[in-house]
Amino acid sequence: MELTGLNADQAPPISAPLRFFLTAPLFAIFAGFLIFISDASVLTSRFSPESIAIAHAVTIGFLGFVMLGAMTQMLPVLAGVKIYKVKFISSFSYTLLVVGLIFMLFGLYFSKQTFNALAVISLSIGFLTLLIPMLIALTKVDNFSPTVKAITVSIIFAVLAVLMGASLLSSYATGSFGEYHNLVANIHSVWAVFGFAGILIIGVAFQVLPMFYVAPRFKKFCKRRVVILISMGLILWALLNIFAPEFSFIAKIWVGLFFWAFATTVWIKLNNRRRPITDVTVWYWRTSTVFMTIGLFSWVANSFLDDKHIVAVSIIIGAGFILSIMTGMLYKIVPFLVWFHLNAKGYASIPTMNEMINKKSAKLQYVSFLLSLIGFVLSYFKPMFLEYSALLFVLSMTILEYNVINPVLIYIRTIKTKPDFDMSAFENMEIK
Amino acid sequence: MAEIFTRFYKMSTIREYLTNDHRRCDELFASMEDAANTSLGDAKQKTQEFIDASEHHFQMEERVMFEEFEQKTGMTEGPTAMMRHEHSQMRTLMQQLMEALESDNKDKFFGTSETLMILMQQHNMKEEQMLYTMAQQHLSEESDRIVDMMDSMIVE
Numbered sequence: 001m002e003l004t005g006l007n008a009d010q011a012p013p014i015s016a017p018l019r020f021f022l023t024a025p026l027f028a029i030f031a032g033f034l035i036f037i038s039d040a041s042v043l044t045s046r047f048s049p050e051s052i053a054i055a056h057a058v059t060i061g062f063l064g065f066v067m068l069g070a071m072t073q074m075l076p077v078l079a080g081v082k083i084y085k086v087k088f089i090s091s092f093s094y095t096l097l098v099v100g101l102i103f104m105l106f107g108l109y110f111s112k113q114t115f116n117a118l119a120v121i122s123l124s125i126g127f128l129t130l131l132i133p134m135l136i137a138l139t140k141v142d143n144f145s146p147t148v149k150a151i152t153v154s155i156i157f158a159v160l161a162v163l164m165g166a167s168l169l170s171s172y173a174t175g176s177f178g179e180y181h182n183l184v185a186n187i188h189s190v191w192a193v194f195g196f197a198g199i200l201i202i203g204v205a206f207q208v209l210p211m212f213y214v215a216p217r218f219k220k221f222c223k224r225r226v227v228i229l230i231s232m233g234l235i236l237w238a239l240l241n242i243f244a245p246e247f248s249f250i251a252k253i254w255v256g257l258f259f260w261a262f263a264t265t266v267w268i269k270l271n272n273r274r275r276p277i278t279d280v281t282v283w284y285w286r287t288s289t290v291f292m293t294i295g296l297f298s299w300v301a302n303s304f305l306d307d308k309h310i311v312a313v314s315i316i317i318g319a320g321f322i323l324s325i326m327t328g329m330l331y332k333i334v335p336f337l338v339w340f341h342l343n344a345k346g347y348a349s350i351p352t353m354n355e356m357i358n359k360k361s362a363k364l365q366y367v368s369f370l371l372s373l374i375g376f377v378l379s380y381f382k383p384m385f386l387e388y389s390a391l392l393f394v395l396s397m398t399i400l401e402y403n404v405i406n407p408v409l410i411y412i413r414t415i416k417t418k419p420d421f422d423m424s425a426f427e428n429m430e431i432k
Numbered sequence: 433m434a435e436i437f438t439r440f441y442k443m444s445t446i447r448e449y450l451t452n453d454h455r456r457c458d459e460l461f462a463s464m465e466d467a468a469n470t471s472l473g474d475a476k477q478k479t480q481e482f483i484d485a486s487e488h489h490f491q492m493e494e495r496v497m498f499e500e501f502e503q504k505t506g507m508t509e510g511p512t513a514m515m516r517h518e519h520s521q522m523r524t525l526m527q528q529l530m531e532a533l534e535s536d537n538k539d540k541f542f543g544t545s546e547t548l549m550i551l552m553q554q555h556n557m558k559e560e561q562m563l564y565t566m567a568q569q570h571l572s573e574e575s576d577r578i579v580d581m582m583d584s585m586i587v588e
Contacts, residue, residue, distance in 0.1 A: 352543025
């Protein structure tokens with residue numbers, strides 16, 4: 001067993017996760033602008049290239065970036081494994097993902113086939129150069145905790161979603177759409193949302209809720225079985241979609257029930273948490289569970305309405321459930337990383353977590369995000385709200401960017417000064 | 433067989449024993465914050481209880497388990513050195529908690545407790561996932577004796 005995660009100097013350099021975290025809100029801002037300039041009638045169709053571009057500005061640009069950044073940080077700590085050449089791999093993958101995503105957004109939005117072709121190549125390589133070494137690192141884990149299992153399953157779904165996504169985007173690059181395009185698109189999106197993001201969130205919640213909020217621990221059954229049961233449901237859902245679409249609602253109910261149970265459990269655990277603090281991260285967890293519940297019910301109900309309202313359902317699940325939690329996580333993880341790395345470098349008088357993020361601006365960010373979210377759902381039915389909601393969303397993501405940049409500026413300012421302690425003795429410590 | 437069975441239930445392993453002690457410290461931490469949330473003035477006792485429990489835990493590791501681990505494996509500059517280093521970081525933060533109480537500064541108190549909480553949890557995670565597992569593997573023969581020693585240790 002390698003104990004790489006035990007040493008701050010062998011943990012990934014702070015730049016590896018931070019570059020993903022600081023870029024995420026920028027893509028969300030960009031998505032907000034695209035919504036603002038788009039026609040509401042175009043966005044109500046799930047398969048319009050504009051909708052797909054905006055969806056991916058958020059799902060890859062925000063959610064994907066936050067998840068990848070978090071995993072580079074979490075794998076050494078949670079699983080005790082080191083990602084091969086993490087510094088190089090994460091910056092290489094990051095560059096390709098940024099470039100690839102920009103190509104994809106412009107390619108889809110302005111129908112440029114060459115851009116789409118370049119996007120297929122750079123996004124696929126970008127994702128896989130980070131996901132595959134993570135999977136390889138995970139094969140070396142000795143102590144497979146439920147969280148590490150969930151992360152592994154989540155990465156497998158991510159790889160599959162990326163491969164399907166690459167084939168889908170190739171269709172836009174070549175202009176020829178196969179017979180199964182929409183079927184693959186369905187499986188791609190459901191596996192990415194519930195398999196990659198959803199399972200990762202569940203796995204991390206097992207660890208994070210009891211630890212950071214001193215909430216009661218999850219039951220053994222939940223920790224041992226839920227991820228496998230959800231995965232089975234997702235595979236069943238894909239099979240039913242291929243062979244017997246009229247029965248696919250059964251698998252939806254299956255998957256939905258477990259996520260709903262998870263949402264309810266999180267809510268109850270937050271009620272019973274021992275730490276009295278209510279900060280913006282707690283609001284985000286709660287918001288997320290509410291939208292998760294509404295989203296799951298509407299996702300299942302939508303089956304009986306010929307899947308007419310899938311765009312509204314996607315907003316509720318994608319933004320309400322997943323984006324909320326990811327934002328909440330950023331508020332904890334960014335200031336901590338700054339504190340942790342400064343401390344490891346020997347600085348003693350570092351601003352505390354609460355001094356790094358201004359509570360008022362975090363609150364403002366939360367409220368504007370929540371309003372924009374409600375606005376987006378309303379504008380699906382009443383398009384007049386769309387522009388205002390888009391502007392509110394841009395505002396909330398701009399404040400978020402400000403809030404996460406602030407601790408990083410503190411970091412940059414501090415490392416220009418001399419450390420309080422000389423930590424060079426720890427720098428070359430080899431742990432094998 | 434029966435003997436192994438009773439022994440198994442009588443003594444907890446090093447890993448179980450120290451992991452349970454982490455949870456006890458978490459509980460005390462929560463009680464401390466709970467008290468401080470109502471009034472900083474009344475939180476002194478709870479804060480001291482938390483600090484004492486943590487110090488007890490650190491010393492059980494530093495003076496008993498780490499020593500045994502280092503002797504057995506010969507790794508003195510390895511994981512245990514890093515864990516000792518993190519203990520000292522947490523001791524500094526606990527000192528700052530007391531200072532915040534003395535100066536009646538609620539923002540400073542909760543800012544520090546938040547930082548301490550995350551550092552402590554990240555530290556516990558590494559110990560529970562890796563170090564304790566390793567210790568249990570290397571010290572399984574002496575597990576009962578070590579747990580006994582930790583159990584009867586008096587804080588210096």
